[in-house]
Amino acid sequence: MLLPVLLLALSASMAPAQAEVASKRALVDFRKQGGFAGLNDRVIVYGNGCVRLSRRTGPTIDKCLTAKERRKLHGHLRHLRIGASERPPQGADFIRYTLAYDHRGAARYRLPASWQPVVRLLDQIMEKYWAPD
Secondary structure, eight states, X not given: OHHHHHHHHHHHHHHHHHHHHHHHSEEEEEEEEXXXXXXXXXEEEETTSEEEEEOSSSOOEEEEOOHHHHHHHHHHXXXXXXXXXXXXXXXXXXXXXXXXXXXXXXXXXXXXXXXXXHHHHHHHXXXXXXXXX
């Protein structure tokens, strides 16, 4: 009699912990690196709709997206095709875009058509929410 009650209590106490882990899991991880300016921008969007923003210099910022931003991102992600990584081009001063989504990731130097709306939105999110103190 005690064992079923104990198992029920244990499973109920683990449900919030599992939900918290799922919300902390990265939905999208985007990096923009290189160029003359030495870019090193990163946007991580978590399953709960919050983001972590960082740049080469300055603080790391945690914010939550609006419902409209989340809907827009999910709409773009439905059309995203990660594909294969590109080899670095010869020369210098190229910007490397790294995008990971749905357990797949790739690095590109030219943005494929399906990446462009996602990258544009993530850049807008970076500009809107990241601000050094």
